[in-house]
Amino acid sequence: MVFQKRSSSEMEVCGGSHVAEMPRVPKSARGKRSVRKKESQTQMMCAFDLLATVAGKLLDEGEGSLGNMSAVSPVPAASTKDVHVKQEQFGEEVKHFRNDVMDQDSCNESALISHIASQQLVDHQSRKGEDLNEVPKAKSEAMDKEPSMISCTKADLGCNFGAIADRWSPESVESGAFTADAAANVMAMTAAGFNKNVADMYNLLDPMDVDVKPPPLVSSDSTGEMPLYGDKIRRSISFPRGPKGGAEYAVDREQHDDDDDDKSSGCTHSSTATNRGFRPNCTADHSRVKKLLACKYRKVAPARMHKGDLSYSDADRKPSFRNKKMYYTRQRTQRSSFKRRKLLDRRSTLVSEEFAKSNAKRTNKVAARESHIASLEANKGINSMPFHKSCESNDCHVKLKIKSFKVPELLIEIPETASVGSLKKTVLEAVNAMLGGGLRVGLLHHGKKIRDDNKTLMQAGIAHDDVLDNLDFSLEPNCAQHPPQLSAAEDIEFLETIETTEPLARVTPADSSSKHGEVDASQELALTPVTANYQGNDRDSVHSPGGISSPEKASANSRAIVVVTPVDCNAGAIVPANKAKRSSEQGQRRIRRPFSVAEVEALVLAVEKLGTGRWRDVKLRAFDNAKHRTYVDLKDKWKTLVHTASISPQQRRGEPVPQDLLDRVLAAQSYWSQQQAKLQPKTPPLAEARLLT
DNA sequence: TTTAGGG
DNA sequence: CCCTAAA
Numbered sequence: 059m060v061f062q063k064r065s066s067s068e069m070e071v072c073g074g075s076h077v078a079e080m081p082r083v084p085k086s087a088r089g090k091r092s093v094r095k096k097e098s099q100t101q102m103m104c105a106f107d108l109l110a111t112v113a114g115k116l117l118d119e120g121e122g123s124l125g126n127m128s129a130v131s132p133v134p135a136a137s138t139k140d141v142h143v144k145q146e147q148f149g150e151e152v153k154h155f156r157n158d159v160m161d162q163d164s165c166n167e168s169a170l171i172s173h174i175a176s177q178q179l180v181d182h183q184s185r186k187g188e189d190l191n192e193v194p195k196a197k198s199e200a201m202d203k204e205p206s207m208i209s210c211t212k213a214d215l216g217c218n219f220g221a222i223a224d225r226w227s228p229e230s231v232e233s234g235a236f237t238a239d240a241a242a243n244v245m246a247m248t249a250a251g252f253n254k255n256v257a258d259m260y261n262l263l264d265p266m267d268v269d270v271k272p273p274p275l276v277s278s279d280s281t282g283e284m285p286l287y288g289d290k291i292r293r294s295i296s297f298p299r300g301p302k303g304g305a306e307y308a309v310d311r312e313q314h315d316d317d318d319d320d321k322s323s324g325c326t327h328s329s330t331a332t333n334r335g336f337r338p339n340c341t342a343d344h345s346r347v348k349k350l351l352a353c354k355y356r357k358v359a360p361a362r363m364h365k366g367d368l369s370y371s372d373a374d375r376k377p378s379f380r381n382k383k384m385y386y387t388r389q390r391t392q393r394s395s396f397k398r399r400k401l402l403d404r405r406s407t408l409v410s411e412e413f414a415k416s417n418a419k420r421t422n423k424v425a426a427r428e429s430h431i432a433s434l435e436a437n438k439g440i441n442s443m444p445f446h447k448s449c450e451s452n453d454c455h456v457k458l459k460i461k462s463f464k465v466p467e468l469l470i471e472i473p474e475t476a477s478v479g480s481l482k483k484t485v486l487e488a489v490n491a492m493l494g495g496g497l498r499v500g501l502l503h504h505g506k507k508i509r510d511d512n513k514t515l516m517q518a519g520i521a522h523d524d525v526l527d528n529l530d531f532s533l534e535p536n537c538a539q540h541p542p543q544l545s546a547a548e549d550i551e552f553l554e555t556i557e558t559t560e561p562l563a564r565v566t567p568a569d570s571s572s573k574h575g576e577v578d579a580s581q582e583l584a585l586t587p588v589t590a591n592y593q594g595n596d597r598d599s600v601h602s603p604g605g606i607s608s609p610e611k612a613s614a615n616s617r618a619i620v621v622v623t624p625v626d627c628n629a630g631a632i633v634p635a636n637k638a639k640r641s642s643e644q645g646q647r648r649i650r651r652p653f654s655v656a657e658v659e660a661l662v663l664a665v666e667k668l669g670t671g672r673w674r675d676v677k678l679r680a681f682d683n684a685k686h687r688t689y690v691d692l693k694d695k696w697k698t699l700v701h702t703a704s705i706s707p708q709q710r711r712g713e714p715v716p717q718d719l720l721d722r723v724l725a726a727q728s729y730w731s732q733q734q735a736k737l738q739p740k741t742p743p744l745a746e747a748r749l750l751t
Numbered sequence: 752t753t754t755a756g757g758g
Numbered sequence: 759c760c761c762t763a764a765a
Binding site for chain 2: 671672673674689690693697
Binding site: 647649650694 | 760
């Protein structure tokens, strides 16, 4: 379905390449891929990490608390396969998790989680160097041996989040739009992999042909390989089902911000393709999210546009992007036409409601074991209370093992056409935002919320065996502000106005988020045809542009995502947000989305082949799926690339573009300029030849 | 709608 | 990225 007519035709024209080239790709692409994958995971990790961190703090800085986390899936570089295996080893809970999450196609999730876990391990680990491979054992040991530990396993957290994602009906995510993305992305990278000497490539060209249909600069035309790539990709991507492609597929998104200001996506990925290596800068991302949110907040978005239909065209999306940014003082003319996404909104609403419901009852189970209670309990004055239970000598501690935290409700609005990856990303952002707003832990005992922090555990009756089953912890947003009542949304269709203060806010990704085909789309990809484009980044990862319309009302926490705290802030407020806030000014400037290295590669590749003056073709060829990249964008990017390539590395900013790519840019630019020059005089090559002669 | 350039 | 004149 994704096949582009255009692409195919071009394929034929350029035709050329063959399997032979494929092998080459891996080289450059491979490495990057893996790195990127890691990066993406890292990104995800950030959110969870934060969560975990928070949990950790709450629970006590004890090493034990984190111990389990790491135990869940400690292997940093674990392949998906490994992850699966490990998870399975964790029994019910994990299984559950898998069912909820994995089945939804997120093999990614597991990977992410594992990654996160591993990250945690790295971060907090400093303590013991338990063999990562012995997760299960470690875990069990931790449970049994570590007397004092409240552990919040990542897996558990993941479950919760996964559950959230799960809430969304499969249709929530439009698979079609992205199906090929990841594959294409992979392909693009693969294609990009071949670095032929520019001269060589050009030699293959016949100048004369240029004006007609510029021949591929490279003998091996990537287009011709598409089928093959597709196949490969398919296999690679299918790893969720099996171990097979797990390691292979890794889409990356590496978006690096050139500037420090405005970043649109909450957690941007830093590019790893380069030498820098990824740097999981959670804080940075985190703050970034806040920033982003803040920005959104500031903006008063009148109305966000909705799409009438599920499919968004590039143009359609633009408005969305525009909403996001308003830093620009420049006034933009308003665009008159906007479409509304009634369906989407409706669906969002429904989902939200359901979500809320489920959320209401969701609680985390605390597997109480023994262990002293962490800081949380400190407030309760547990420490000194002698319990009947495991009270040996002085430390009569209640030992708890928190398997999971219930997370605050998050409402997310995302177009159906968004990819799973974008959904995940959106959730991540939401989580980040939530975390950014501050979290606190809620405690429920026997289903009752214990609010008195001064009460001792004993007084609270939390000192016994019952702890095991009756104690629940939840992560709650700091309710600085009270979530206003949600009025039931009658008008599901136009949820345009969302009170900022609404308890439930939604995160509205303008479009898909995963910049590069992320692992998420993998399954989908397997089923759909692969296109030739570099679709890696197609999905925009702009999130919640629309976010909040009324800044005034919104409070820090509510930003893009309003976290509803059922328990605390306003118990009853868990009303689903019916209305979406939509902001959106049509005239808003689009969000800045730096080109990732992968995109640059794709661009360079396309230009090498097509030349500079055929931006539309370049777009179709390499960015057909990148809805947010217009041919004008590509042209501009090329312009900047040429400029970048001509300045010293020190003067370059943003995500560094590999020198080899820049070299190719210059070479291609030079080559095509010449071609153009030749063509200028009525008699291009011949004339020149004669003259020269 | 695309190109091509300036802003 | 945006905006536009030209094509």
